[in-house]
Amino acid sequence: MVMKEGFKDLERPSEALSLFLGKCNPIDRIRSVSLAEADRRVAAEEVRAPRPSPPFRRAAMDGYAVKASDTFGGSTNSPIRISLVEDFQPSGGKAAPIHTGGALPEGADAVLMFEDAEEVGDEIDVFSPVAPGENVSPIGEDVEEGETLVTKGNRLTPAQLGLLRSLGVEEVPVVDRPEVAVIPTGEELVEPGTTPKKGETVQSNGITLEKYVERWGGNPHVKAVLSDEPERLNDGLNWGLEYDAVVFTGGSSVGRRDRLVEVLREQGEVLVHGVSIQPGKPVALAIVQGTPVVALPGYPVATLVDAYFFLRPLIAELLGSEAPEVKGRVELGRKIPSKLGRLSVVRVAVEGGKAYPIRVSGSGVLSSVTRSDGFVLIPEDSEGIAEGGEVDLYYWR
Amino acid sequence: MVMKEGFKDLERPSEALSLFLGKCNPIDRIRSVSLAEADRRVAAEEVRAPRPSPPFRRAAMDGYAVKASDTFGGSTNSPIRISLVEDFQPSGGKAAPIHTGGALPEGADAVLMFEDAEEVGDEIDVFSPVAPGENVSPIGEDVEEGETLVTKGNRLTPAQLGLLRSLGVEEVPVVDRPEVAVIPTGEELVEPGTTPKKGETVQSNGITLEKYVERWGGNPHVKAVLSDEPERLNDGLNWGLEYDAVVFTGGSSVGRRDRLVEVLREQGEVLVHGVSIQPGKPVALAIVQGTPVVALPGYPVATLVDAYFFLRPLIAELLGSEAPEVKGRVELGRKIPSKLGRLSVVRVAVEGGKAYPIRVSGSGVLSSVTRSDGFVLIPEDSEGIAEGGEVDLYYWR
Numbered sequence: 011m012v013m014k015e016g017f018k019d020l021e022r023p024s025e026a027l028s029l030f031l032g033k034c035n036p037i038d039r040i041r042s043v044s045l046a047e048a049d050r051r052v053a054a055e056e057v058r059a060p061r062p063s064p065p066f067r068r069a070a071m072d073g074y075a076v077k078a079s080d081t082f083g084g085s086t087n088s089p090i091r092i093s094l095v096e097d098f099q100p101s102g103g104k105a106a107p108i109h110t111g112g113a114l115p116e117g118a119d120a121v122l123m124f125e126d127a128e129e130v131g132d133e134i135d136v137f138s139p140v141a142p143g144e145n146v147s148p149i150g151e152d153v154e155e156g157e158t159l160v161t162k163g164n165r166l167t168p169a170q171l172g173l174l175r176s177l178g179v180e181e182v183p184v185v186d187r188p189e190v191a192v193i194p195t196g197e198e199l200v201e202p203g204t205t206p207k208k209g210e211t212v213q214s215n216g217i218t219l220e221k222y223v224e225r226w227g228g229n230p231h232v233k234a235v236l237s238d239e240p241e242r243l244n245d246g247l248n249w250g251l252e253y254d255a256v257v258f259t260g261g262s263s264v265g266r267r268d269r270l271v272e273v274l275r276e277q278g279e280v281l282v283h284g285v286s287i288q289p290g291k292p293v294a295l296a297i298v299q300g301t302p303v304v305a306l307p308g309y310p311v312a313t314l315v316d317a318y319f320f321l322r323p324l325i326a327e328l329l330g331s332e333a334p335e336v337k338g339r340v341e342l343g344r345k346i347p348s349k350l351g352r353l354s355v356v357r358v359a360v361e362g363g364k365a366y367p368i369r370v371s372g373s374g375v376l377s378s379v380t381r382s383d384g385f386v387l388i389p390e391d392s393e394g395i396a397e398g399g400e401v402d403l404y405y406w407r
Numbered sequence: 408m409v410m411k412e413g414f415k416d417l418e419r420p421s422e423a424l425s426l427f428l429g430k431c432n433p434i435d436r437i438r439s440v441s442l443a444e445a446d447r448r449v450a451a452e453e454v455r456a457p458r459p460s461p462p463f464r465r466a467a468m469d470g471y472a473v474k475a476s477d478t479f480g481g482s483t484n485s486p487i488r489i490s491l492v493e494d495f496q497p498s499g500g501k502a503a504p505i506h507t508g509g510a511l512p513e514g515a516d517a518v519l520m521f522e523d524a525e526e527v528g529d530e531i532d533v534f535s536p537v538a539p540g541e542n543v544s545p546i547g548e549d550v551e552e553g554e555t556l557v558t559k560g561n562r563l564t565p566a567q568l569g570l571l572r573s574l575g576v577e578e579v580p581v582v583d584r585p586e587v588a589v590i591p592t593g594e595e596l597v598e599p600g601t602t603p604k605k606g607e608t609v610q611s612n613g614i615t616l617e618k619y620v621e622r623w624g625g626n627p628h629v630k631a632v633l634s635d636e637p638e639r640l641n642d643g644l645n646w647g648l649e650y651d652a653v654v655f656t657g658g659s660s661v662g663r664r665d666r667l668v669e670v671l672r673e674q675g676e677v678l679v680h681g682v683s684i685q686p687g688k689p690v691a692l693a694i695v696q697g698t699p700v701v702a703l704p705g706y707p708v709a710t711l712v713d714a715y716f717f718l719r720p721l722i723a724e725l726l727g728s729e730a731p732e733v734k735g736r737v738e739l740g741r742k743i744p745s746k747l748g749r750l751s752v753v754r755v756a757v758e759g760g761k762a763y764p765i766r767v768s769g770s771g772v773l774s775s776v777t778r779s780d781g782f783v784l785i786p787e788d789s790e791g792i793a794e795g796g797e798v799d800l801y802y803w804r
Contacts (some may be wrong), residue, residue: 026802045599049618063774111595111705113606153774160777167803168618169776172707175599176611176773198508202442202572208463209510221446221565287419308508310569334800338735376573377460377550379566380557385412405732 022390023290023319023353026282030295031323033281034302036330037254039186051184052227052329058162059177062150067114073146074105074127074134075118078144084136091131099267105134114146122143153177163331165227176233188328190228191250192219195270196260198306199235214376215259215306215313222317225407226325226334228255243273251301254328260308262294270305274298286390287353290315290389302328310376315355315385320406340365340386340403346395348388357382358403365403379406408467416635417688419787420716420750423679427692428720430678431699434561434651434728436583442568448581449624449726454557456574459547464511468542471524471531472515475541486524492529502531511543518542550574560728562624567641585725587625588647589616592640592667593657593705596632607622611773612656612703622804623731625652640670647696651725654718657705659691667702671695683787684750687712699725707773712752712782715801737762737783737800743792745785754779755800762800776803 021029040054069075075098084090098106100117108114108121119142126138153159159173160166166182174182199213200206216232223230231253236242238261250256261270262283271294274280278298285293289312294305304320306313318336326333343364348354358365360383370378384405388395395401418426437451467470472495481487495503497514505511505518516539523535532769550556555564556570563579571579596610597603613629620627628650633639635658647653658667659680668691671677675695682690686709691702701717703710715733723730740761745751753764757780766776781802785792 023540046617046764047612049621065603109594111593111608147479150774157774159774167777168615168622169707169711169773169803171618172611172615173773173777175614176707178602178609180600196508197506201625203577206462211461211508212573212575217442217572218569220443221568224446225565310566310573314566321781335735335804338732340736375549376566376570377554377556380564381568406566407732 021285023285024286026285026293026295027320027323029281030302030320031299031327034324034327037186037188037328040183040184041186042181044181045175045179047169048166048184049168050227051166051182051187052331053160053162053164053166054183054185054330056158057174057179057182058163059153059155059157059159060179061177062155063153063177064147064149064151067109067149068147069110069112069114069121069145070147071121071123071403073108073121073123073145074111075108075115076120076122076140077102078120078140078142079120080105081120081122081136081139086137086141089128089135089137091130091133091135094129105136107111113161119143119146123149163329165334167283185329187227187229187333188255188325189253190223190230190325191253191256192216192223192232193236193246193250193256193258194233195236195238195246195258197238199234199260215308215310218310218314219257219259219306219317219321222321223257223325226322227331228325229328238269240269240273243270243315244277247273247277247298247303250303253298254301255324256298256301256303257317258303258305259313260306262292262305262307268292270294274303274305278303286351287319287355288316288349289355290319293320295320311357311379314379314406335403336384336407337404339400340398342366342386342395342399342401345397346386346388348392348394350391350393353390354388355385356388357385359383360403365401382406416679417683417749418679420684420687423682423690423692424717424720426624427699427717428724430694431721431724433791434583434585434725437580438583438618439578439580441578442576445563445568445579446565447618447624448563448579449728450557450559450561450563451582453555453559453579454571454576454579456550456552456554456556458574460550460574461544461546461548464543464546466505466507466509466511466518466542467544468518468520469507470505470518470520470542472505472512473502473517473519473537474499474515475537475539475590477502478517478519478533478536478651481536483534486532486534488530488532490526491529502533512787516540516543516685519668521547560726562728564733575610581727582728584624584626585652585722586650587620587627587722588650588653588702589613589620589627589629590633590643590647590653590655591630591657592633592635592643592655594635594655598632612705615707615711616656616703616714616718619718620654620722621665623719624726624728625722635666637666637670640667641674644670644695645698648696651698652721653695653698653700654714655700655702656710657703659689659702659704665689668690671700671702672687675700684712684716684746684752685746686752687716690717692717708754708776709802711776714719733804734799734801736797737797739763739783739792739796740765742794743783743785745789745791747790748787750787751785753780753785754782756780757800762798779803 098115220230282295495512617627679692
């Protein structure tokens with residue numbers, strides 16, 4: 011009854027996560043980067059507008075800059091005629107062509123659209139009056155001076171970079187990417203590029219975690235495979251503690267060889283060991299010398315699920331930001347049954363806008379990940395979800 | 408009545424897109440990249456498994472390798488006793504410890520879980536029989552030799568990279584990133600880093616498009632701002648035709664200065680000019696000397712909307728792939744009214760899981776983009792969507 015004894019106090023994943031994140035602190039290393047380097051980075055401070063936008067009264071349409079009162083009373087039957095000039099005269103009684111985005115000249119207070127007038131020699135006939143301010147963007151209409159452009163913790167988007175540029179902001183303070191140590195462990199694992207002998211398996215979680223860490227905003231550092239001996243695990247842990255977070259994969263279960271949790275317990279505090287999620291049960295969350303440590307199971311699919319639930323939010327916490335969203339609502343095309351009392355992870359494929367559970371045979375079946383578009387969760391207090399029910403789909407992206 | 412004349416044959420956006428993509432061809436430059444470089448790249452060919460996984464019969468649990476028939480009849484009350492050995496003997500009658508993932512020795516055909524037996528000196532008591540094959544992953548259970556791992560056109564994910572690595576595939580053929588020329592145009596625009604004088608605006612669409620092109624899988628090349636003179640536009644077009652696609656921003660309307668479409672018409676075929684979407688109406692789609700050209704409007708928000716609708720799918724078409732998904736289902740927190748006959752783009756902010764339209768005053772209002780999480784579409788044949796209605800939200804990501 012090894013498994014049951016070891017995991018007798020299974021935590022709900024959400025509670026385990028809160029407990030863990032409560033002991034983690036955002037990193038405080040900040041740097042200023044150019045806009046070209048800032049996409050997807052997390053703003054370390056609020057950024058405010060150094061000037062208003064537009065910085066001058068701007069034509070919102072193509073037409074003529076006019077003094078509105080000069081057009082009052084104009085109609086199709088009884089147009090008002092005013093002179094057409096190249097440069098507007100503040101004295102009034104004149105109209106000057108202006109293009110969308112152009113600065114409204116001193117003394118003008120409206121833009122008369124081309125289609126509301128007709129040129130007659132060096133004059134125009136006004137067919138329709140304009141009100142003061144019509145077709146004009148006032149100073150600061152878009153952004154007022156001092157207005158917040160970017161909030162602390164924002165993950166910057168290309169649209170925001172455009173806004174910053176248009177206001178003359180060319181550098182942004184961003185939080186350093188968290189440095190994340192990734193340590194694959196396992197007696198049977200061999201390095202990529204070697205041909206495995208019988209009983210050996212090529213270490214493949216390293217590249218998966220490396221690329222997800224990048225996608226989630228961290229800087230990954232993947233170590234060569236370690237064996238399961240406590241001395242080796244200790245060496246790995248000490249190497250990893252130089253970074254902002256440490257992720258082990260493999261060796262978090264309570265089997266005979268799974269000594270990692272003991273090693274973590276010796277050097278620090280194991281907050282969680284085992285959560286009520288399937289696959290993904292044997293995860294451990296610890297704080298060692300102030301550094302968060304996530305011990306993921308070795309089975310590829312369990313690794314992935316726990317990385318989504320614990321590593322993704324951890325990196326966001328270190329960045330002082332929200333985790334990048336990976337889920338969307340989708341309708342189930344077929345009923346999914348589930349077991350009461352544990353959170354079930356069901357891999358699904360999306361066809362014609364509906365999600366269908368795919369056939370799998372165990373948490374080690376990595377191919378199922380690439381045949382599915384993501385996974386849905388069946389809550390602990392549910393015996394399943396009926397066809398047509400709506401669920402959150404966590405995409406593999 | 409300039410605008411109405413110019414755009415009298417407004418196309419539905421989806422029809423405009425089909426017409427345009429029908430004239431574009433995927434690029435045929437392929438290269439082989441290492442797994443470390445392959446994340447998010449598009450597979451140029453199908454990749455098949457060079458060996459099965461697992462490549463040997465593998466223990467699926469920690470326990471003892473046994474011949475199943477040796478355990479038949481064992482029960483808690485009447486256990487069967489067999490000898491415990493370090494190395495399994497094919498002759499039978501023996502049990503040898505084995506770890507999850509280990510190779511099942513020759514002659515063994517099942518794994519007896521630790522908790523179903525008890526060690527008694529150099530023997531074990533078997534409390535429960537196992538069937539042949541129990542707790543064993545047969546060869547090829549996860550992936551059969553020759554099975555498709557990656558389909559042509561797949562955008563590779565970290566999970567797929569792990570699968571490829573575990574099967575010994577270290578290089579993947581990918582489609583070259585489409586080289587995309589981005590050409591900002593406009594008389595009133597000045598380069599980033601310069602302080603705009605009255606009437607001038609800093610060119611900001613360049614960085615927005617540059618970063619979205621990267622996110623969507625292309626390689627952007629942003630040119631310095633061009634004025635609206637036909638000779639300059641021609642120079643820009645000729646420069647752009649060296650790349651796989653050309654994107655102009657600004658100068659696609661039918662105002663007096665908007666000569667870009669004429670320039671495109673002289674050198675190639677303008678398939679679409681003006682679509683029934685607001686904001687975003689004055690977009691033009693052309694093929695010039697075999698190269699797709701997208702002429703986006705200059706107003707930042709209209710630029711963005713049209714980039715989502717036309718540039719994102721174009722890059723996907725060039726890659727021979729699906730466009731990266733940017734939308735999710737969301738419930739409206741407040742009714743959105745709309746005008747019949749045109750597709751309306753409404754910027755919304757998400758709060759408490761519901762989308763609320765934000766107050767905006769024109770397509771030039773870029774700040775609204777950063778205050779919103781994305782936009783929803785109100786179809787042409789609808790007068791709006793009621794509170795509580797479900798819509799697709801296109802996220803700014």
